[in-house]
Amino acid sequence: MLKQTVALILLAFLPAIGEAIYYRHKVSWQSPVPASETVTVDLARSWGDNAIWIDARPDNEFERDHVPGAIQLNEDRWNDLLGPFLATWSPEKKVVVYCSTQSCNLAIEVAQRLRNEAQIKYVFVLQGGWEEWLKKKR
Amino acid sequence: MENAGLSCTIALVKTTIIAFTLSILLCGAAWAGLTWEQTQIELHPAAVDKEVVGHFKYKNTGDKPVRIKSVRTSCGCTAAQSQKEAIAPGDTGEVTATFKIGDRTGTQVKGVTVETDDRVHSTIALVLKTVIAQPLEIQPVLVYWQTGEEPKAKSINVKAAKDFPVNGINITPVNQNFETKITKVGNGEFKIDIQPRDTTRPIAAVFTLQADASPKKFTVGARVANLVPSKATAVQQ
Numbered sequence: 001m002l003k004q005t006v007a008l009i010l011l012a013f014l015p016a017i018g019e020a021i022y023y024r025h026k027v028s029w030q031s032p033v034p035a036s037e038t039v040t041v042d043l044a045r046s047w048g049d050n051a052i053w054i055d056a057r058p059d060n061e062f063e064r065d066h067v068p069g070a071i072q073l074n075e076d077r078w079n080d081l082l083g084p085f086l087a088t089w090s091p092e093k094k095v096v097v098y099c100s101t102q103s104c105n106l107a108i109e110v111a112q113r114l115r116n117e118a119q120i121k122y123v124f125v126l127q128g129g130w131e132e133w134l135k136k137k138r
Numbered sequence: 139m140e141n142a143g144l145s146c147t148i149a150l151v152k153t154t155i156i157a158f159t160l161s162i163l164l165c166g167a168a169w170a171g172l173t174w175e176q177t178q179i180e181l182h183p184a185a186v187d188k189e190v191v192g193h194f195k196y197k198n199t200g201d202k203p204v205r206i207k208s209v210r211t212s213c214g215c216t217a218a219q220s221q222k223e224a225i226a227p228g229d230t231g232e233v234t235a236t237f238k239i240g241d242r243t244g245t246q247v248k249g250v251t252v253e254t255d256d257r258v259h260s261t262i263a264l265v266l267k268t269v270i271a272q273p274l275e276i277q278p279v280l281v282y283w284q285t286g287e288e289p290k291a292k293s294i295n296v297k298a299a300k301d302f303p304v305n306g307i308n309i310t311p312v313n314q315n316f317e318t319k320i321t322k323v324g325n326g327e328f329k330i331d332i333q334p335r336d337t338t339r340p341i342a343a344v345f346t347l348q349a350d351a352s353p354k355k356f357t358v359g360a361r362v363a364n365l366v367p368s369k370a371t372a373v374q375q
Contacts, residue, residue: 058214076215078241079357083344086280086359105213113243118280118359 033108039124041136044096052088054097056110057130061100067133073097073110089120098126098133171256172225173199178265183239185273185302192235192266194250198225205255209233212249215240216266220252235266243272273302274349274356282361283337291319291333294358296347298326304349309358313343316360332360340364 053070073081099106111123175195183190206220218235250264281292298304319331347356
């Protein structure tokens, strides 16, 4: 009876193992952003004037509403929007980038470009994005 | 007696394995729906392209019609739609995914999720991979000095993509606080030296970089900044 049970359990695992191998490059086994490069809403707000908020969402979403004082910078119009950001940036300030939700990648991509292309060190992706900011605002 | 029990167990396990395998095969055969030519497409747009379109072709290889319930994308920069809503057995069609390049660079992987009423493969994940060559690779796009630092020139390196022939670049506007100098260092490669006239006070400038015979503009910045934040200090542009 025990052998049958073990055999059945092993059989049940076979398709799962197969899928795990087949989709190994398509499954996010870990967060694409290290924890040290993300920030919670509470911590980012505690930085006050020492933070520059970057809204990485598309134009229409930014126009609808955004974090007060946030600067728009997205990859649709990167070259147009980079100028206003560079004019505001200062080395001692922390840059907080957000997009709509935890699962959106826009903030991650903008943060990566700021680190790689502008070589800015203190760039953080807001955990939970705009959705989380709205929750905490209430 | 023990041998008989063991034989019985082996027979039972064999039967279970065969039944399990058959159930999977039969189940798949009975409900086989859309067969996709490819579920991942890689595209390499030219430097001047504004968008790319991926065509994910399918065929209904099952014996029942399949209805596409929804087509969703992982990013607002990608729009996808199915050519047909209902696909009869033997019929073919495609899902087109249009990716807006905008000012994106590098490898962009965008997902398209297709939901159907097929009971075996109700959700299909399609992947549109776009490898975007940046017409001009600029590194870094920002140079800065701390107040009091020696006002030495700092360099920005510019390299043109292979399919984007560039003989010269220019940087505008002329700024009274920073001096700029462009040097050609190779085929399609340039060095821009930016030097502040003084670093005793915070100053900032944003420049537009443009390759000859191209309307595409790029932004670079230069700044002299205080290390310690000071609300009272105004920045001159």
